[in-house]
Amino acid sequence: QSVLTQPPSASGTPGQRVTISCSGSSSNIGNNNVNWYQQLPGAAPKLLIYSSNQRPSGVPDRFSGSKSGTSASLAINGLQSEDEADYYCAAWDDSLDGAVFGGGTQLTVL
């Protein structure tokens, strides 16, 4: 049972917009930055979004993040086949004094 809750799966067709939600509490998302990671099969995770809505250089602007209260979401516009991957949200948890991940969302491009 992950501290942050994500849907286990999501899907979309090429060109579509897909959103992935991440639900937490006041001790994590509600009071700290949310970061999103993309993990392709067999690869290390890659930072996709930091500080809830900032993109590292090199990440396409098709990816965006937002946060409201104790929830966050990742949006992917113009879905492409190479976006097929696992996506994880992460945040610091003040009560646990450690970082926590969501359970991950497996994105399928149909």
Add this chain to the structure above:
Amino acid sequence: QVHLVQSGGGVVQPGRSLRLSCAVSGFTFSSYGIHWVRQAPGKGLEWVAGISYDGSSEYYVDIVRGRFTISRDTSKNTLYLQMNSLRAEDTAVYYCARDAVPLRFYGVLTDLNADYWGQGTLVTVSS
């Protein structure tokens, strides 16, 4: 070019110890905090431990606290994870990852904003 190169994984019996290493290059090691994150086979990511840029603060997930120790050797540009009293449930691919923000205020590391990752090393705990 930033690189984090990991070593030290392998097969170990329950109750034994193992030390993972993460050798870094391409940036000023003493200015960045580092995290360890693991992934059990077929499972999601789990944060394990973190250490501030100056080594003054260490953080652990509860299930490894008291068994694992994170440390850093600035003279060798290397991060370590000493893992003692290993259990079957510690079986995972372990990643080291650099905190994206240098010289965090007061040396805290209360953010999992990790911009560069090692290649991962597999630890298998089995008799």
